[in-house]
Amino acid sequence: MLPENDLISVEASVLDNAQCGLEFQGVDYWILAGTGVLLPMAILILGWL
Amino acid sequence: MSKQFIKISQSSLPVPLYKRNWNGFILGAVLTTTGIATWSFVVGGTAGIYLDAKMGAAAMLAGGLIGQMLTTLATVPVSTKHGLETAITTVPQLGIRGSYFGLLIVYCTALGWNSVLLIFFGRSVGSALAVLGLVTPEQRDTSAWAASAIALILIALLVTRGAKSLSKIGPVVAVSIILLSIWMMWVLVNEFGIDAILTAQPLEPAAGRLLNYTIVTEMLIAGTFGWWGYMGGLTMMASSARRALMPSMLGLGAAWTLVAIVSLVGTLMTGESDPTVWIGEIAGPIGTIIVLAFISIANLSSALIGGYVATLGVKTIVPSIGHRFSWPVVTAITLAPMLIMLLFFANFMYDNVGIFMAFLGLMIGPVIGIQIADWYALKRRHTLQVSHLFINSSESRYWYWKGFNPAGIAAVALGSLTYLLILDPLTLVPHVSFFQYTTATLPSVLISAVSYYALSRVFHKHLEPKLDQSSQSIKEEKGADQYEPHKS
Numbered sequence: 001m002l003p004e005n006d007l008i009s010v011e012a013s014v015l016d017n018a019q020c021g022l023e024f025q026g027v028d029y030w031i032l033a034g035t036g037v038l039l040p041m042a043i044l045i046l047g048w049l
Numbered sequence: 050m051s052k053q054f055i056k057i058s059q060s061s062l063p064v065p066l067y068k069r070n071w072n073g074f075i076l077g078a079v080l081t082t083t084g085i086a087t088w089s090f091v092v093g094g095t096a097g098i099y100l101d102a103k104m105g106a107a108a109m110l111a112g113g114l115i116g117q118m119l120t121t122l123a124t125v126p127v128s129t130k131h132g133l134e135t136a137i138t139t140v141p142q143l144g145i146r147g148s149y150f151g152l153l154i155v156y157c158t159a160l161g162w163n164s165v166l167l168i169f170f171g172r173s174v175g176s177a178l179a180v181l182g183l184v185t186p187e188q189r190d191t192s193a194w195a196a197s198a199i200a201l202i203l204i205a206l207l208v209t210r211g212a213k214s215l216s217k218i219g220p221v222v223a224v225s226i227i228l229l230s231i232w233m234m235w236v237l238v239n240e241f242g243i244d245a246i247l248t249a250q251p252l253e254p255a256a257g258r259l260l261n262y263t264i265v266t267e268m269l270i271a272g273t274f275g276w277w278g279y280m281g282g283l284t285m286m287a288s289s290a291r292r293a294l295m296p297s298m299l300g301l302g303a304a305w306t307l308v309a310i311v312s313l314v315g316t317l318m319t320g321e322s323d324p325t326v327w328i329g330e331i332a333g334p335i336g337t338i339i340v341l342a343f344i345s346i347a348n349l350s351s352a353l354i355g356g357y358v359a360t361l362g363v364k365t366i367v368p369s370i371g372h373r374f375s376w377p378v379v380t381a382i383t384l385a386p387m388l389i390m391l392l393f394f395a396n397f398m399y400d401n402v403g404i405f406m407a408f409l410g411l412m413i414g415p416v417i418g419i420q421i422a423d424w425y426a427l428k429r430r431h432t433l434q435v436s437h438l439f440i441n442s443s444e445s446r447y448w449y450w451k452g453f454n455p456a457g458i459a460a461v462a463l464g465s466l467t468y469l470l471i472l473d474p475l476t477l478v479p480h481v482s483f484f485q486y487t488t489a490t491l492p493s494v495l496i497s498a499v500s501y502y503a504l505s506r507v508f509h510k511h512l513e514p515k516l517d518q519s520s521q522s523i524k525e526e527k528g529a530d531q532y533e534p535h536k537s
Binding site: 008011013016018021022023024031036040 | 052057059063065066069103106107110114115117118121125129130262287288289290291298372376435436439
């Protein structure tokens with residue numbers, strides 16, 4: 001016999017108004033650009049030389 | 050005003066903020082564990098065909114970081130903001146039914162890689178038993194086959210425990226893997242010396258220094274895109290995007306390429322990409338056993354995470370399965386094809402996984418492109434209605450046209466076509482000369498993002514009124530009486 005499923009009914013507004021996690025802030029984009037663009041470019045140049 | 054209720058499987062619910070309790074170390078460890086497995090050695094070995102140690106290390110590290118930056122931009126903001134796994138986050142871009150395509154990518158990535166990892170794990174166990182004299186050479190294949198099947202069953206049992214098992218196993222495995230990688234590099238440096246390693250020549254480079262450099266960079270960008278399917282299911286356990294940022298970049302952007310660099314050096318110095326062979330030549334049977342144990346741990350933990358994200362995706366996206374069955378049953382349903390693959394098609398899968406993953410990889414880049422365009426350029430970050438992701442009917446504002454978003458589907462097709470026109474994903478031979486300046490993956494991401502943005506603006510007038518109307522109809526026509534609470 002299959003175990004019982006875990007289906008529930010949730011009010012849509014509960015999902016839409018749930019507390020959210022913080023998004024990236026300004027400094028996070030700089031870190032992302034630094035580690036994902038500038039650092040790889042520097043590594044590629046150093047590797048080429 | 051009547052309230053609207055949505056039927057949803059409890060384990061598919063977005064993870065609420067108070068339950069997202071993974072700190073940066075745990076997330077980084079789990080992501081590192083995900084990234085490091087047999088594929089690190091395969092990629093490092095392949096890089097040794099094209100580049101020497103210095104250029105190969107640079108191209109792999111840079112490619113990994115570039116690829117992971119784009120993957121992070123596509124997945125981390127939405128998953129950490131709303132607690133969502135990857136496949137469900139494709140609903141706004143592809144549509145309610147179109148998101149099955151997103152799930153297909155997640156599932157096939159896990160299916161393909163898990164099969165290979167478990168086959169490799171089985172073979173490692175078979176070889177270790179043979180080295181130790183516990184089985185005869187004739188019994189090695191049988192013991193390998195049995196070890197693969199037992200490992201998958203063990204993984205299924207761990208997946209039934211959900212994310213808890215990952216957070217407990219991840220840190221231990223990650224630290225072990227890093228220590229063993231350092232030991233392997235030390236063995237190589239001790240045996241051959243730094244000078245010999247730096248002057249070793251690539252095995253069979255293509256014509257042109259820049260072309261070889263770009264091929265390896267491209268290989269790592271596309272390879273890193275393979276983490277896309279794993280990202281949401283793991284980063285949704287972090288409470289903010291910032292908390293997931295560096296673990297993502299270091300764990301999946303850098304860590305697996307560092308192991309690939311060990312493999313690159315081993316390949317250049319011995320001409321053999323299989324670490325169990327070259328470490329045996331240098332460090333003897335004990336070294337072989339240690340490396341086999343290392344690869345076994347790495348493969349098992351990566352396969353566990355693959356099994357977990359695939360199960361989560363199926364549970365969330367497919368109502369006919371997710372709504373009917375409990376998490377353990379969905380785990381069994383999700384992992385059963387992997388068991389069939391291991392039992393009956395192991396060699397076929399192992400021999401053709403490169404082709405399988407190449408075609409999968411060329412579709413992930415465009416999906417990443419449309420997700421970035423959607424979140425930032427079309428400002429989905431401000432308008433996403435989480436409840437509508439889980440309404441599997443035309444009442445969802447993400448139903449679009451017959452359940453598909455034409456803009457997203459067309460953009461993914463255009464992005465994939467762009468990739469195919471630039472590079473043959475099977476042979477890594479470029480069709481156009483500008484490949485060496487652009488790679489194939491980056492134009493593919495760009496074309497899909499731009500075309501998705503443009504098409505969404507064009508289709509806006511056709512879709513948006515319908516969306517507003519359908520949203521309104523939900524509020525007016527649906528009430529609690531149509532959504533009877535279901536006992537959990």
